[in-house]
Amino acid sequence: xxxxxxxxxxxxxxxxxxxxxxxxxxxxxxxxxxxxxxxxxxxxxxxxxxxxxxxxxxxxxxxxxxxxxxxxxxxxxxxxxxxxxxxxxxxxxxxxxxxxxxxxxxxxxxxxxxxxxxxxxxxxxxxxxxxxxxxxxxxxxxxxxxxxxxxxxxxxxxxxxxxxxxxxxxxxxxxxxxxxxxxxxxxxxxxxxxxxxxxxxxxxxxxxxxxxxxxxxxxxxxxxxxxxxxxxxxxxxxxxxxxxxxxxxxxxxxxxxxxxxxxxxxxxxxxxxxxxxxxxxxxxxxxxxxxxxxxxxxxxxxxxxxxxxxxxxxxxxxxxxxxxxxxxxxxxxxxxxxxxxxxxxxxxxxxxxxxxxxxxxxxxxxxxxxxxxxxxxxxxxxxxxxxxxxxxxxxxxxxxxxxxxxxxxxxxxxxxxxxxxxxxxxxxxxxxxxxxxxxxxxxxxxxxxxxxxxxxxxxxxxxxxxxxxxxxxxxxxxxxxxxxxxxxxxxxxxxxxxxxxxxxxxxxxxxxxxxxxxxxxxxxxxxxxxxxxxxxxxxxxxxxxxxxxxxxxxxxxxxxxxxxxxxxxxxxxxxxxxxxxxxxxxxxxxxxxxxxxxxxxxxxxxxxxxxxxxxxxxxxxxxxxxxxxxxxxxxxx
Amino acid sequence: xxxxxxxxxxxxxxxxxxxxxxxxxxxxxxxxxxxxxxxxxxxxxxxxxxxxxxxxxxxxxxxxxxxxxxxxxxxxxxxxxxxxxxxxxxxxxxxxxxxxxxxxxxxxxxxxxxxxxxxxxxxxxxxxxxxxxxxxxxxxxxxxxxxxxxxxxxxxxxxxxxxxxxxxxxxxxxxxxxxxxxxxxxxxxxxxxxxxxxxxxxxxxxxxxxxxxxxxxxxxxxxxxxxxxxxxxxxxxxxxxxxxxx
Ligand SMILES: Cc1cc2nc3c(=O)[nH]c(=O)nc-3n(C[C@H](O)[C@H](O)[C@H](O)COP(=O)(O)OP(=O)(O)OC[C@H]3O[C@@H](n4cnc5c(N)ncnc54)[C@H](O)[C@@H]3O)c2cc1C
Ligand code: SF4
Ligand code: FES
Numbered sequence: 001x002x003x004x005x006x007x008x009x010x011x012x013x014x015x016x017x018x019x020x021x022x023x024x025x026x027x028x029x030x031x032x033x034x035x036x037x038x039x040x041x042x043x044x045x046x047x048x049x050x051x052x053x054x055x056x057x058x059x060x061x062x063x064x065x066x067x068x069x070x071x072x073x074x075x076x077x078x079x080x081x082x083x084x085x086x087x088x089x090x091x092x093x094x095x096x097x098x099x100x101x102x103x104x105x106x107x108x109x110x111x112x113x114x115x116x117x118x119x120x121x122x123x124x125x126x127x128x129x130x131x132x133x134x135x136x137x138x139x140x141x142x143x144x145x146x147x148x149x150x151x152x153x154x155x156x157x158x159x160x161x162x163x164x165x166x167x168x169x170x171x172x173x174x175x176x177x178x179x180x181x182x183x184x185x186x187x188x189x190x191x192x193x194x195x196x197x198x199x200x201x202x203x204x205x206x207x208x209x210x211x212x213x214x215x216x217x218x219x220x221x222x223x224x225x226x227x228x229x230x231x232x233x234x235x236x237x238x239x240x241x242x243x244x245x246x247x248x249x250x251x252x253x254x255x256x257x258x259x260x261x262x263x264x265x266x267x268x269x270x271x272x273x274x275x276x277x278x279x280x281x282x283x284x285x286x287x288x289x290x291x292x293x294x295x296x297x298x299x300x301x302x303x304x305x306x307x308x309x310x311x312x313x314x315x316x317x318x319x320x321x322x323x324x325x326x327x328x329x330x331x332x333x334x335x336x337x338x339x340x341x342x343x344x345x346x347x348x349x350x351x352x353x354x355x356x357x358x359x360x361x362x363x364x365x366x367x368x369x370x371x372x373x374x375x376x377x378x379x380x381x382x383x384x385x386x387x388x389x390x391x392x393x394x395x396x397x398x399x400x401x402x403x404x405x406x407x408x409x410x411x412x413x414x415x416x417x418x419x420x421x422x423x424x425x426x427x428x429x430x431x432x433x434x435x436x437x438x439x440x441x442x443x444x445x446x447x448x449x450x451x452x453x454x455x456x457x458x459x460x461x462x463x464x465x466x467x468x469x470x471x472x473x474x475x476x477x478x479x480x481x482x483x484x485x486x487x488x489x490x491x492x493x494x495x496x497x498x499x500x501x502x503x504x505x506x507x508x509x510x511x512x513x514x515x516x517x518x519x520x521x522x523x524x525x526x527x528x529x530x531x532x533x534x535x536x537x538x539x540x541x542x543x544x545x546x547x548x549x550x551x552x553x554x555x556x557x558x559x560x561x562x563x564x565x566x567x568x569x570x571x572x573x574x575x576x577x578x579x580x581x582x583x584x585x586x587x588x589x590x591x592x593x594x595x596x597x598x599x600x601x602x603x604x605x606x607x608x609x610x611x612x613x614x615x616x617x618x619x620x621x622x623x624x625x626x627x628x629x630x631x632x633x634x635x636x637x
Numbered sequence: 638x639x640x641x642x643x644x645x646x647x648x649x650x651x652x653x654x655x656x657x658x659x660x661x662x663x664x665x666x667x668x669x670x671x672x673x674x675x676x677x678x679x680x681x682x683x684x685x686x687x688x689x690x691x692x693x694x695x696x697x698x699x700x701x702x703x704x705x706x707x708x709x710x711x712x713x714x715x716x717x718x719x720x721x722x723x724x725x726x727x728x729x730x731x732x733x734x735x736x737x738x739x740x741x742x743x744x745x746x747x748x749x750x751x752x753x754x755x756x757x758x759x760x761x762x763x764x765x766x767x768x769x770x771x772x773x774x775x776x777x778x779x780x781x782x783x784x785x786x787x788x789x790x791x792x793x794x795x796x797x798x799x800x801x802x803x804x805x806x807x808x809x810x811x812x813x814x815x816x817x818x819x820x821x822x823x824x825x826x827x828x829x830x831x832x833x834x835x836x837x838x839x840x841x842x843x844x845x846x847x848x849x850x851x852x853x854x855x856x857x858x859x860x861x862x863x864x865x866x867x868x869x870x871x872x873x874x875x876x877x878x879x880x881x882x883x
Contacts, residue, residue: 047771050771051770051771054770054771065694065702066692066702066753066754066755067701067754067755067757067758067798068758069701069758069798070694070700070701070702072694072695072700074695074699074700074701075695075697075699075700084777084778086778121777122772122774124777125774125775125776125777126769126771126772126774127777128774128777128780128827129767129769129773129774129775129827130766130767130769130827131766131767131790131821131822131825131827131828133787133788133790133791133794133821133825134777134787135787136782136783136784136787137784138784139781140781140782140783140784140787141778141781142777142778158791158794159791159795161699161795164699164795164797165791165794168794171761172761172765172766172767173766173769173771175758175761175762175765175766176762176766176768178758178762179762179763187755187758210747239694239695239696239700240693240694240695240696241694273665273667274665274667274668276664276665276668276672276675276676277668277672278669278671278672278675278696279696279697281696281697379717380697380698380722383718383722383724384667384722384724385667386667386724386726449771450771450772453771495683497679497682497683499675499679500679541682541683541685543682543685543686543687543688544687548649548748549649549690549747549748549751551688551690552682552688
């Protein structure tokens, strides 16, 4: 198999325009002859489904949530980037492109990133027109803030609920199309397999989560907009139900999985407080604009933070990175926090936390100003920890947050399986080895509103479709395989709950495939995950019936997939003998402890092909070429 | 901490359902209410019993999935918090808590604490949008919006669609939910072209779904986790008068 990224030729700023002109169009009258299945109603899925329906295609939209508006995108807090340069501080498409390629530690495709930067301005226009109440200045113009260490202010926001407002915008567009009948929408449907007939993705098998029935949905193309797989670590900032099943099933049907080990650990989350804990809560990155991060200079110091005098505190980010200070990128901030705790400087009862202190900012700007900026986050922190961040520093610790890896797609956002498109966090395309803050929302909406609706037309216009109906062997096979899998899960009747296994997997992942990785640990992880998987299929207890609303069965099926994906993630991390972005191999660091890339050997996308259960996956390499942003060692000193 | 939970168990839409008593022990005060249900469910599964079904996802008060009546209060005793944000330190140790699903005719129980709130989606489909196609938008700064309008629109738009307002209303009215959207779009110039149709259609759909009408008890505002104000209902009423008088 050769992976052809299908990057158009020509200068980077002309590629997308030229490509749009060269693509074949579907005649307006013919659009209604095509049906497109969009799985997922997050930012990527809702925007795609609405835009495709507006063009005249028939769209089938599904999600496992009870309503499209509940998708995990709703939880994004901080903001969305676009190089509008409304602040006149020197931003441009090229600068956003440059920052994203550099921030991704030179492991993203230049052409994709450039296009993303190009269309991101239209995304903001679209959202405003839908009635998204972005933050504004007194003159009525849109406000921008600087986010995640960017040197320009290009982030649009709606208080601390940007994801919610953007999703409600996309949801409103989707609702309008449901009302017109162009979108047929199905809630509480769990996609469990994709149907590939005659070499083309033609449908999916989904479980009706209320009745338990397996249903078949057929069309001319399938779009997966099913989000990220951060929950493979069990504890993460992702919503509880976020999972990898859709992309994992596609992987097992031949779609290649790119850079699974590129996961993002966010530096500012509320630390874990006990074993009962079911998820981690993010404290927005924007807090680092005003908060100062420190630990006591003395190991194991148990004094109250207020009793630790200034000269006995180590503001380690300011010390190590004088020019960026507390605003270094996420991967750097996370790693340094872990390092401090590993060395024994951690604070709080678990010693797995560092302080994020607002005392100076409150002194400088007043409590009111801080409350206006971060009031809702401070309240949330207070609610969870019973501590008041206005008077005592927050305790924070890194947590798994985002997955840059995902199914491999070409420039058209199509996987290597014809007709199978992947958008949003589910694909691997734009963030390389590390995503910059406020760029996931931008990418999800860019994919759904402005990229996929064009590229999918070219595929439909240039492909031949044979009739595929319920009786087709591919449909029967997929349905049978799904049925059998469910029966197998229910038949184990062991002793341990699915959640038990998930926690055990998370433990291995976090300790050995988390922030710091090394050869030995990864080899152990690969073995331990395989052993745990075997144990799962012997000892899991899935209670209840197949033909009923059954949360345990849903979870068990997802965990079974995580148990496979976890191993692939570790394998990918093991093979990539370099450090880059969020992937930190302890053996490969500079004298100063920064990530050391190896561009000669690893300047490629690692795309893994499933070769059968119990067999080693096959590695394919898509070489990366940097014509515009020349790779250099990232420096934030 | 230890608690006695009396939880509504109902197999499916047609089952009659009943309260079943369970004990949970050794709960840390920092645990959230949903984590207590997790603990209970773990115990039940180990005993071979069916766990309690409940909707949840983000567990940080934004997706609107969770929604449980605890001791007769929607989302429990804390103001400004969804069920998932509620920590056990809000209750006295040894407490007995009655745990029930939302009760409202348009929200039928699907199983245990899970209800069907798709009526909310259908109200939105009837008119909760601006009819702008992808690609039609002018530059984002082409139309200035006074800051106080944008802020007030945001107050309304903060609604998470949880349904606590309906569950808590003696009439089972969805007025606060509908008002939040009507008001948001009435406050923004982008929403003006369709303001007449929007309010009429959304209210008609609300009636068709079987929600009751508003008699200004303000129970909804008191229990709304996002503190959506009843002033938005006043604005909705003005929008409706305006729409029907023109
Ligand atoms: C707490 C938090 C804060 C964040 N803040 C920011 C921020 O400030 N700025 C930023 O840019 N990014 C942020 N991110 C990242 C960003 O929110 C996500 O990357 C993005 O929203 C993902 O959108 P999506 O459409 O790809 O997927 P999602 O929103 O996760 O949607 C997935 C959809 O797929 C459906 N689905 C999945 N699997 C199946 C299946 N098998 N069958 C049926 N349906 C399925 C789900 O029901 C859902 O509708 C944040 C993330 C988190 C966790
Ligand atoms: S108005 Fe408040 S209570 Fe009603 S659905 Fe919205 S957030 Fe929930
Ligand atoms: S689980 Fe999302 S609001 Fe409670």
